Amino acid sequence: xxxxxxxxxxxxxxxxxxxxxxxxxxxxxxxxxxxxxxxxxxxxxxxxxxxxxxxxxxxxxxxxxxxxxxxxxxxxxxxxxxxxxxxxxxxxxxxxxxxxxxxxxxxxxxxxxxxxxxxxxxxxxxxxxxxxxxxxxxxxxxxxxxxxxxxxxxxxxxxxxxxxxxxxxxxxxxxxxxxxxxxxxxxxxxxxxxxxxxxxxxxxxxxxxxxxxxxxxxxxxxxxxxxxxxxxxxxxxxxxxxxxxxxxxx
Numbered sequence: 001x002x003x004x005x006x007x008x009x010x011x012x013x014x015x016x017x018x019x020x021x022x023x024x025x026x027x028x029x030x031x032x033x034x035x036x037x038x039x040x041x042x043x044x045x046x047x048x049x050x051x052x053x054x055x056x057x058x059x060x061x062x063x064x065x066x067x068x069x070x071x072x073x074x075x076x077x078x079x080x081x082x083x084x085x086x087x088x089x090x091x092x093x094x095x096x097x098x099x100x101x102x103x104x105x106x107x108x109x110x111x112x113x114x115x116x117x118x119x120x121x122x123x124x125x126x127x128x129x130x131x132x133x134x135x136x137x138x139x140x141x142x143x144x145x146x147x148x149x150x151x152x153x154x155x156x157x158x159x160x161x162x163x164x165x166x167x168x169x170x171x172x173x174x175x176x177x178x179x180x181x182x183x184x185x186x187x188x189x190x191x192x193x194x195x196x197x198x199x200x201x202x203x204x205x206x207x208x209x210x211x212x213x214x215x216x217x218x219x220x221x222x223x224x225x226x227x228x229x230x231x232x233x234x235x236x237x238x239x240x241x242x243x244x245x246x247x248x249x250x
Contacts, residue, residue, distance in 0.1 A: 026206030027191040031113045031247055043250050046102050046225070049080040049243040055097065063100045065138045067230055070095025075240065084229040084239040086127075091158070094128065094230030094237075096140050103222040104133060104248050106152075108196045114152075115191035115203075116244035120162075120229075120237050124182040127237035128230035129156035129164060131190060133223035133246070140228045150219035151226070152200060154179050154190055158232055166192075166202045168214045175217040180204045187242060194218065 006013045008029045015023035023029060036042040053074050054060035064072050069088035072095060075081035086094035104112055112133075120127050128141050132153015140148045144158025149172040154164045164179035179202070180188060191203035197218050201211040225246060229239035 020206075022206035025208065026189075027113055027115060027193045027201065027203045030193065032249075033247070036247070041250060043247055044104075045245070045247050046099075047243075047245040048099070048225070050074060050082040050241065051080060053082055061099055061101045062097050063136075064095055064097050066095050067139070067141075068093045070229070072097050078240075078242075080243050082241045084227055084241065086229055086231040086236050086238070088231055089234055089236050090231065091233035092128070092144060092230060094228070096130070096138075096226065096228040096230075098134070098136060098140075099225040100136060102246070103224060104246055105222050106194050106197055106218050106220050110249045111196060112194040112249075113191070113247045114194075114225075114244070115189065116227075117187050117189045117242040118227075119185055119187040119240045119242075120182055121185045121240065122237055123235050124184045124186075124237070125162040126232045126235040127156060127160075127162070127182075127239070128158060128228065128232050129154065129160070129182075129239070130226060130228035131241075132192070132226060134226040135219070135221055135223060140226060141230055144232075150221050150223065152192065152194065152219065152223065153226070156182075160232070166209070168200050168217045168219070170217050170219040173217055175212065175214045177202065177210050177212060180209070187240075 055062040055064040134151035137148040152168045162182040166179040167176040193201045202209045
């Protein structure tokens with residue numbers, strides 16, 4: 001496996017072009033991970049590959065909230081995957097999880113990088129979806145619409161048919177951009193970089209999709225890794241989350 005070096009705007013990185021041939025165009029090429037490895041005062045890293053999952057009320061890092069139904073469990077079919085299952089075919093029912101002990105707060109000069117890899121089965125076009133960072137909220141999606149006031153991430157409300165938007169919202173005032181279209185049983189890599197409090201870059205499968213100034217709509221409150229899988233009716237979608245990671249400059 002050949003390791004290559006990459007220099008982007010004086011930021012050095014190492015990658016393997018056979019394992020990740022698109023690294024050069026993705027969000028992490030600009031993240032100071034090498035610097036952090038040698039000096040962890042550079043930033044805060046949360047790298048969760050779902051080798052464990054604990055949503056117990058008193059000891060867990062995660063909070064699972066049901067919209068009537070829904071479960072979360074480590075997959076026994078693939079390593080490092082959490083399955084978030086609607087466990088229902090009734091529209092609006094399902095579950096959400098938030099890692100309530102891991103806060104990230106957008107601030108000037110404190111860039112944030114986020115990435116996750118997700119697929120939907122049974123079926124992609126019948127899911128109400130959120131993945132990203134959001135404030136603590138027991139109804140990230142309510143009545144088929146995004147209802148959390150502060151968030152950055154991808155969302156699919158009622159009748160989205162698998163077409164996701166990308167949005168940043170501050171106190172319910174949002175800027176929404178084109179995201180991506182899901183496909184059945186197919187992983188998609190979703191990433192973003194929050195540039196202080198001035199803009200957000202969205203990446204899909206390591207390709208920059210848009211970079212829009214969202215100054216008025218970047219939330220400056222505590223945000224937490226958050227995922228929602230609710231059914232849009234008829235089918236019982238299951239979200240497979242193959243890990244995620246978040247890095248913020250100190």
